[in-house]
Amino acid sequence: MIQSETYDVIVVGSGAAGALAALRAADLGLSVLIVEKAHKYGGTSATSGGVMWIPNNQLAPSDDDRDKTFTYIDSLLRGPVQRDRLEAYVDEAPKMANFLKSIGVPLTQAAWPDYFQNAPEARADRSVLCDTFDGRQLNDAQFVSMREQYNRFKIFRRYAMDIGEFFAISTKGPGWVQVFLKMVWRYWSDITTRKLSSRDRRFTQGGALMGHLFKQIFDRGVEVRTETGLKELIVNEGRVTGVQVNNFGRLYEINATHGVVLAAGGFEWNQELRDKFFTVPGLTRHSSSPEDANRGEALIAGMNIGAATEHTEAGWWIPTMHKPMDSASNFEEIHQAAFDVGRPHSVCVNRNGKRFVNEACSYDEFGIAMVEDQQKTGANTPCWLVFDATFRTKFTAGGFLPSMIMPDWKIPSDCWDHYIFKANSVDALAKKIHLPADALRRAVADMNRYAQSGADPEFGRGSNAYDQMFGDANVQPNPCLGPIDTAPYYAVPINLGDLGTKGGLKANSKAQVVDDNDQPIAGLYAAGNNSGSPFGNLYPGAGGTIGPAATFGYVAANDIAVKAGKLEAEPSDQARPGGKKAVA
Known part of the structure; x- marks a missing residue:
């Protein structure tokens, strides 16, 4: 063991949930450390399509609103969900998007139809994309250390595609040959980057989102400590006060003054947990998330200190x-x-x-x-x-x-x-x-x-x-x-x-992890796939994974900041307008 360190907030995991928690907390003046067990940062989100489902996102003129969103979702829910948590997502997601826009992250509406077009109030403006990111805005070490897209999102394992290019080429749409030739020219004419890496300097899809987020995170001086995996949560007098981590077999502790945010992905690469929770377990090797990455360490650590779980029976x-x-x-x-x-x-x-x-x-x-x-x-x-x-x-x-x-x-x-x-x-x-x-x-x-x-x-x-x-x-x-x-x-x-798991630690509307009596475990928060989806076993539209992940990372940081005296508390959740009553 080595002498422990102390931060205001420790974020476990560097995908969209962890990135939003860290970025928002740092922006509110809290000291933050991100620990990531992989040797590259960006999490599963960096390998994804990078879409966020944000109803009523207000990024462009639209007649979408809260009531229409709930009309759509309520017609589709397959089972019990936490109503206040679902409402918190619908209410806070547009605020999260507005926060990102306010600090310069370029979000745009995507003309992507909701997944259930026959449902009432289905639309095609709730999915949000992030514009392509120039990876060379990062320094050389940061550029090569961010998790790279799968070859399946590239042409000839080399040329990165954004969503528009993907559709043009995959459907052989008008001008697709010119689109492809432009990609080739752009790549090979970038001589400076070719000297550093074979990676395309254009970060697209999930890479674009995570590139923009981590540029903001690094600009705020947040450290991302890779090859540092969660071993267990440290609890003192009923409160989570830090983490024990493993770095190449070396165990040490890091203290968190105000909170630990678990954002370390689901359990899809843990066959034992799949067999325990899934109705049809399938095999880990059939998962399309990064190989052997999400093994449920955060879920297990939470369960070991009495955390409840929900929606663990299904995957995305x-x-x-x-x-x-x-x-x-x-x-x-x-x-x-x-x-x-x-x-x-x-x-x-x-x-x-x-x-x-x-x-x-x-x-x-x-x-x-x-x-x-x-x-x-x-x-x-x-x-x-x-x-x-x-x-x-x-x-x-x-x-x-x-x-x-x-x-x-x-x-x-x-x-x-x-x-x-x-x-x-x-x-x-x-x-x-x-x-x-x-x-x-x-x-x-x-x-x-x-x-x-x-x-x-x-x-x-x-x-x-x-x-x-x-x-x-x-x-x-x-x-x-x-x-x-x-x-x-x-x-x-x-x-x-x-793409991951829909269930995990049970968290409330403030992203606080709760016990079997629905009482918050002080100092512990969860966002992303190591927590239960607010939709239960439902995927309402493109970005239905990353949208809630980013939103509850943002929500967790806000709640920590309120308790730390860095942010004024908003009105009680009981004051949320409209919407149906709780679903049992």
Whole structure:
């Protein structure tokens, strides 16, 4: 042990939740230390799409308001939630966004439809993006030490894409070739950065958000201490007063005068906790969050001192698939298939050869459908994405790029009949992947009829704005329904993957961690995926993970500052206007 240190606030974790807690606390005059167990900072948020779902965000003229937001959310809730916590999120999220705008973080509304377009008061202006960040605004050490985006968010494992570029290239939209060539030129003409790192100086998507946040954090003198993992919480006379951390096996303590904020991610990489909490556990290796990163240390530390938990039965689901790493085929990479499964000229079936979902729905709903079908039939997780040569030409299938970029002859031979399957007929494909041929033939024939009519009477695929956003505008009458009729035919297995966990430590409307009697544990706060989602088992729109994470990081810092005499208290939560009463 070494002599301990003292800060006003210790933040455990460096993703969006931790970054907002640290930034807001530092801005209010508190001394802050961020501890991060990984060797790079930025957390899972830096590898994400970087979108925040912020209803009534006031970033542009809009008629959205509090009542419309609750009309939408209340029509979708699947079970009990803490009503005051949900209301706190809806009320505080716009304030968090306004705070970021006020200090120069460039937030903009994204024209991204809410995930349930048939629900009352669904909109397309509640998701918020952060403009691209020039990584060279950081010093050299900070630039190379921020967690980098996955290769799946890059072109040729090199060129970073923002959301607009992603859509232009993935859907082959107008001018996509020029978009790509501009990216290439911008990268190679940046000679100074090429001398330092192969990383693109353009931080996009989650990298853009975290780049802007950490530029502000570093400007305020906050230290980010990497390779420093939480071991346990220190409790004195019923109050959390610090943390014990582990740095390469060296244990030491750090004191927190006013509060510890747990923002260390969920437990998706802990198989024991998955088996304990999830209804269909799935495997850690199917997660699309950074490998072996979020193992639930903060959740375990909180539980060890009597903290309650909530919503631990579900993850933020996303369909994923594996593919061998380039030039190292005995190692695998995980690839998201969030939008691939809903493209035209394809169908998803369970291992009985039957459809079970609107394939173009949101990725979380797709995962929920996999869970429900697995519980019902035992023939899901994995399921199969089946497609034809037309799909193969146009679209990605997880890590397999369109054939115009990655023709079949470029796919390594050890991928065939292991990671991707191919046959000259639907029946032959069914035999290869061990599905009932008659069932698969029927599913394909049904989709071909639906493509002709433009309507999917089974699941309504392509019937709303969200579905159509990821379709092919050149396919009519329904951009999400194209015939599966051009040989050869292909299939890839689709796993029940996740972006993290929806449940964790139970925290109240002020982000205070509570015990089994709903009493706050003094000095302890939680935000992000190591706390329960305010929505329960619901993902209302793009950014439904990072929006609450950032908001409750902000809320935690405000409550700490009030108790430290750095900020005037706002009126009681009881004064919140409108909204429904508590949900039991």
